[in-house]
Amino acid sequence: MRAMTSDPTEAALVSRAVSDLTRRTSFPVAFGGLEHDGAVHVTAISGARTRHLEGLVVEAERGLGGRAFVERRARLALDYRTAKTITHDYDRAILGEGIATLFAVPILVGGRTRGVLYCGSWGQAPVGETVARPAFGIADEVAAELRIRDEVQRRLAGMPQPTDASGIAPAAREELRESYAELRAISAEVGDSALRERLQHLERRLAAISSPHADLELEVRLSPREVDVLACVALGATNAEVGETLALKEVTIKSYLASAMAKLDVTTRHAAVAKARRAGLLP
Numbered sequence: 692m693r694a695m696t697s698d699p700t701e702a703a704l705v706s707r708a709v710s711d712l713t714r715r716t717s718f719p720v721a722f723g724g725l726e727h728d729g730a731v732h733v734t735a736i737s738g739a740r741t742r743h744l745e746g747l748v749v750e751a752e753r754g755l756g757g758r759a760f761v762e763r764r765a766r767l768a769l770d771y772r773t774a775k776t777i778t779h780d781y782d783r784a785i786l787g788e789g790i791a792t793l794f795a796v797p798i799l800v801g802g803r804t805r806g807v808l809y810c811g812s813w814g815q816a817p818v819g820e821t822v823a824r825p826a827f828g829i830a831d832e833v834a835a836e837l838r839i840r841d842e843v844q845r846r847l848a849g850m851p852q853p854t855d856a857s858g859i860a861p862a863a864r865e866e867l868r869e870s871y872a873e874l875r876a877i878s879a880e881v882g883d884s885a886l887r888e889r890l891q892h893l894e895r896r897l898a899a900i901s902s903p904h905a906d907l908e909l910e911v912r913l914s915p916r917e918v919d920v921l922a923c924v925a926l927g928a929t930n931a932e933v934g935e936t937l938a939l940k941e942v943t944i945k946s947y948l949a950s951a952m953a954k955l956d957v958t959t960r961h962a963a964v965a966k967a968r969r970a971g972l973l974p
Contacts (some may be wrong), residue, residue, distance in 0.1 A: 702734060703885040704837075704883050705723055706735040706832070707882075708735070708832065709721045709722060710735075711825075712737065712808060712825075712826060713737045715825040715828075718738075718739065718811055718812050719809070720738040720810075720813075721736075721738060721809060722737070722738050722744050722747070723806060723809055726804065726806050730750045731748070731760060732748050737782045739788055744785075745950075747784050750780070754780050755768050755777050756781075756795045757777075762797075764797065765794065765827070766794075767794050768792065768794075769816075769818075770790055770791060770815055771791060772784055774948040785811075791813055792808065792814070792818070793811045794811070795807055796823075799849065800837045800841070806927040808833070831881075836881060836883055839877050840882055842877065871894060871897045871973070872923050874894050876936050876937055879915075879937065898971055898973060908970065920948050921964055923936055923937070924948065924960050924964055925968075925973055930945055948960060951963055
């Protein structure tokens, strides 16, 4: 499997999707990429026998993928070489790899095409619902992670800055705490390990901004989920509301909260939040 992109988190996202295509479908070769400047840049390839697909850039409306891109729906060329409903701008790459049947699935986020995933076979192969369904599912998974990434960027762009060198205004501090809790919830849903690591780095930065001089060093370590729960509790959420935010059962929230309180050696949820803030674990 080969991946070519300057963005490591983007590379991980597309590479995993392309690998999944060859693993979860009957197609032996897969490739794909995201849209940049109006064109799909193929950044990941799996199962190819040649290097013809490397560096492929697909313009809107051109070729099978270009049609899928502008029409926002999957396109199939059962016999790519003789297909009459598409342009053949990319024959050198597709036919050079020896692909006979090509299936292109757009990645849709909010009605906008953000990329295209391709599945191919070296012989003509019918594509029924059972074959297509995994490809649609993988495209949906990529779209979900892109939506999460977009939301993270939107929130980071709108984050308030300190009012002066001495601290943060109360309203800004509350917004920072809400953003921190939402980032924790978003991070827990991310499957891309590289993106999740970046989110966790941002979470630590947010906590440090609000508590630059932590005055307490804990002898115990809270689990990520225990911090997630405390971040929501810090906003005044009930156990039921925390469970809804984190997609966990209320009894599970109670268990995490009890564990965090025991580790922090406190008897109330509010004391747990206060101590976690003193240790720099929460903003």
